[in-house]
Amino acid sequence: MKKFVFEVLLKSKKGRRGKITTAHGTIETPAFVPVATKGTLKGLTPQQAAEIPIQLSFVNSYHLALSPGMATVEKLGGVHAMSGLTYPLMCDSGGFQIFSLGRADSKQKARVRGEEEPFIVKKTDEEVIFRSPYNGETITFNPKTSIAFQRIIGADIFMAFDECIYAYAPHKYAHEATKRTHRWLTQCISEHKKDNPRNQALYGVIQGGMHEDLRIASAQFVAEQNVQGVAIGGVSVGETKKEMREQIGYVAPYLPSDKPVHLLGVGQIDDIVDLVQWGIDTFDCVEPTRLARTGVLYSTQAVFKRSDSYTFDIVKNKYAADTSTVDKLCSCYTCSHFSKAYIHHLFKQRELLGYTLATIHNLSVMEALMKKIRSELQ
Amino acid sequence: MKKFVFEVLLKSKKGRRGKITTAHGTIETPAFVPVATKGTLKGLTPQQAAEIPIQLSFVNSYHLALSPGMATVEKLGGVHAMSGLTYPLMCDSGGFQIFSLGRADSKQKARVRGEEEPFIVKKTDEEVIFRSPYNGETITFNPKTSIAFQRIIGADIFMAFDECIYAYAPHKYAHEATKRTHRWLTQCISEHKKDNPRNQALYGVIQGGMHEDLRIASAQFVAEQNVQGVAIGGVSVGETKKEMREQIGYVAPYLPSDKPVHLLGVGQIDDIVDLVQWGIDTFDCVEPTRLARTGVLYSTQAVFKRSDSYTFDIVKNKYAADTSTVDKLCSCYTCSHFSKAYIHHLFKQRELLGYTLATIHNLSVMEALMKKIRSELQ
Numbered sequence: 001m002k003k004f005v006f007e008v009l010l011k012s013k014k015g016r017r018g019k020i021t022t023a024h025g026t027i028e029t030p031a032f033v034p035v036a037t038k039g040t041l042k043g044l045t046p047q048q049a050a051e052i053p054i055q056l057s058f059v060n061s062y063h064l065a066l067s068p069g070m071a072t073v074e075k076l077g078g079v080h081a082m083s084g085l086t087y088p089l090m091c092d093s094g095g096f097q098i099f100s101l102g103r104a105d106s107k108q109k110a111r112v113r114g115e116e117e118p119f120i121v122k123k124t125d126e127e128v129i130f131r132s133p134y135n136g137e138t139i140t141f142n143p144k145t146s147i148a149f150q151r152i153i154g155a156d157i158f159m160a161f162d163e164c165i166y167a168y169a170p171h172k173y174a175h176e177a178t179k180r181t182h183r184w185l186t187q188c189i190s191e192h193k194k195d196n197p198r199n200q201a202l203y204g205v206i207q208g209g210m211h212e213d214l215r216i217a218s219a220q221f222v223a224e225q226n227v228q229g230v231a232i233g234g235v236s237v238g239e240t241k242k243e244m245r246e247q248i249g250y251v252a253p254y255l256p257s258d259k260p261v262h263l264l265g266v267g268q269i270d271d272i273v274d275l276v277q278w279g280i281d282t283f284d285c286v287e288p289t290r291l292a293r294t295g296v297l298y299s300t301q302a303v304f305k306r307s308d309s310y311t312f313d314i315v316k317n318k319y320a321a322d323t324s325t326v327d328k329l330c331s332c333y334t335c336s337h338f339s340k341a342y343i344h345h346l347f348k349q350r351e352l353l354g355y356t357l358a359t360i361h362n363l364s365v366m367e368a369l370m371k372k373i374r375s376e377l378q
Numbered sequence: 379m380k381k382f383v384f385e386v387l388l389k390s391k392k393g394r395r396g397k398i399t400t401a402h403g404t405i406e407t408p409a410f411v412p413v414a415t416k417g418t419l420k421g422l423t424p425q426q427a428a429e430i431p432i433q434l435s436f437v438n439s440y441h442l443a444l445s446p447g448m449a450t451v452e453k454l455g456g457v458h459a460m461s462g463l464t465y466p467l468m469c470d471s472g473g474f475q476i477f478s479l480g481r482a483d484s485k486q487k488a489r490v491r492g493e494e495e496p497f498i499v500k501k502t503d504e505e506v507i508f509r510s511p512y513n514g515e516t517i518t519f520n521p522k523t524s525i526a527f528q529r530i531i532g533a534d535i536f537m538a539f540d541e542c543i544y545a546y547a548p549h550k551y552a553h554e555a556t557k558r559t560h561r562w563l564t565q566c567i568s569e570h571k572k573d574n575p576r577n578q579a580l581y582g583v584i585q586g587g588m589h590e591d592l593r594i595a596s597a598q599f600v601a602e603q604n605v606q607g608v609a610i611g612g613v614s615v616g617e618t619k620k621e622m623r624e625q626i627g628y629v630a631p632y633l634p635s636d637k638p639v640h641l642l643g644v645g646q647i648d649d650i651v652d653l654v655q656w657g658i659d660t661f662d663c664v665e666p667t668r669l670a671r672t673g674v675l676y677s678t679q680a681v682f683k684r685s686d687s688y689t690f691d692i693v694k695n696k697y698a699a700d701t702s703t704v705d706k707l708c709s710c711y712t713c714s715h716f717s718k719a720y721i722h723h724l725f726k727q728r729e730l731l732g733y734t735l736a737t738i739h740n741l742s743v744m745e746a747l748m749k750k751i752r753s754e755l756q
Contacts, residue, residue: 038723045711048423068699068720068726082717082719083720084716320450342454342461351420351421352420356423
């Protein structure tokens with residue numbers, strides 16, 4: 001089994017170009033990581049994903065633990081075997097759901113068996129107990145179970161179990177949550193070490209909320225640990241883009257020079273273009289796939305020009321008789337075969353093919369952008 | 379441009395095996411014709427359709443006239459160019475919508491611009507005027523426009539404009555409607571002859587309702603005309619399967635021996651298996667694709683055994699942890715790569731990939747069934 005290796009091929013003020021080697025293949029960085037939360041890349045077959053080609057996808061241990069459930073994922077031999085995706089996978093730890101399902105006010109509730117019940121049943125310094133909105137069963141996430149789940153999932157890159165801190169959390173709360181994240185990281189490292197025959201990588205996650213001192217302390221702590229990579233978490237949970245960049249600026253000087261750096265949940269085009277300069281290697285974001293399913297398509301020209309408005313809405317009537325391809329600079333399957341008018345028609349008629357063609361296009365533009373960014377790092 | 383040619387390769391009591399040659403390729407018959415009403419094969423890319431492989435699809439002039447509209451279809455160079463489907467296409471005339479949108483009681487209405495308006499504005503011996511539910515505009519179907527629309531669509535096989543008669547229509551109504559269909563056929567033939575540089579075929583449609591004398595007279599009339607093929611219409615509009623078979627039995631002795639015969643809108647597995655014996659060559663039906671999108675999958679074994687129950691519902695909980703493939707006798711993309719448990723998970727989570735994988739499978743089983751039927755005609 002191939003070892004997990006990160007090589008920095010070039011470093012400059014504009015960012016760094018590198019290569020991550022995993023058991024499922026290599027990833028040229030900087031790379032965009034399309035999100036395949038539930039073990040499926042949003043309307044694409046593995047064959048279509050390979051044709052783009054996608055280098056790496058992001059799956060989610062919380063969602064996979066709910067459906068199809070860890071027993072089934074295990075029976076199926078992990079997410080690669082289950083999903084037919086053959087390229088490297090990166091996995092979230094469940095820590096994001098402490099934020100997304102918990103919120104400070106705990107008002108979010110699931111309707112389970114006719115009753116309103118909270119998504120998070122219990123949260124302590126040791127663990128978080130979630131309730132499945134599907135069947136009401138509880139599921140416990142802590143460093144031990146999160147690593148166990150990710151081991152079953154079989155991702156090439158694990159995330160340590162962390163607490164994603166809500167935006168504008170006060171210093172006291174952010175401090176306590178960050179301490180938890182650090183304790184959990186230590187436990188995850190020892191848990192991961194126990195059994196890692198497939199040389200999967202573990203990334204530690206930097207938290208700290210919006211507070212400079214906590215962010216710096218967290219970056220220093222995580223960088224010192226025996227992890228194979230570092231992720232920056234909790235920078236895209238409700239704050240402004242300016243604030244998001246500030247938080248990344250706090251931690252940038254402390255990021256390790258010899259380990260890959262992932263930015264969790266950030267990857268709009270303007271973000272990526274700006275943030276590679278801080279030495280960030282990989283970015284996951286739902287935007288290209290989610291927008292595609294609403295008919296919002298990327299324009300390569302606008303993306304390459306880093307225009308503020310890099311998308312257009314194919315559902316608008318102005319495209320109803322437009323015989324041109326979606327994007328003359330793009331050579332994806334969609335742009336090689338179909339007109340704007342046809343894709344407009346598919347969306348108007350809610351034909352499934354529209355969602356697939358739009359997704360192929362948006363992900364292809366992202367790949368082209370990342371290729372361009374990499375080529376500029378020479 | 380290749381001529382439209384039909385060859386009978388073998389004829390027996392069990393049916394006939396043949397070959398239809400068109401400008402877009404040949405079709406081995408008996409063949410199943412998956413329905414691509416709006417110029418898209420329901421969740422599949424043209425590449426995926428070609429991989430099954432699909433021999434022939436059925437598109438609909440009424441639906442394409444509404445969206446994307448004939449001006450756009452023409453601008454895009456016809457449905458082959460628009461959709462990327464490269465194999466032969468067969469086109470409906472709009473006549474089915476006289477039944478499906480008109481019904482005897484005319485109670486069906488569309489909500490257009492906040493008002494309830496009938497789908498059919500006017501119906502005379504000369505023409506039918508439909509109202510678009512999308513924008514309220516009217517669209518006229520008569521022999522001249524139907525042929526013109528189909529010419530723009532560019533199908534390899536046209537249907538003459540006919541009136542599909544509702545089930546249990548009394549003799550008087552069925553007689554008048556059938557006379558209209560015959561008059562319209564004569565007009566369609568002369569309209570089609572005027573301009574047919576691409577050697578597209580025109581099929582005449584047998585109507586007659588449920589009345590033996592009208593069915594026989596219609597079959598005789600249509601068989602005598604200068605058409606390249608014959609279709610049997612209006613046998614699947616609400617009557618029982620027994621009545622449907624009776625109507626086909628009425629016309630079977632009068633079907634031409636040297637022209638291909640299509641059965642409109644019929645193609646459940648038991649129907650096909652029974653009806654090839656009457657010399658029917660092609661069958662279109664929405665069933666395999668429509669069922670697929672609800673998670674109802676075909677079992678090759680049950681299909682080949684002609685079992686009454688040839689489907690199973692992948693959404694049922696019993697498949698949640700079933701690691702076996704959908705169908706061990708099937709070698710389609712779905713069955714070569716995925717487990718029942720994974721497809722169950724995709725449907726439970728309403729992930730788009732589920733609909734695509736299920737559609738690939740059901741259409742692959744149909745193709746395997748037709749191949750088996752053809753091989754048994756030796």
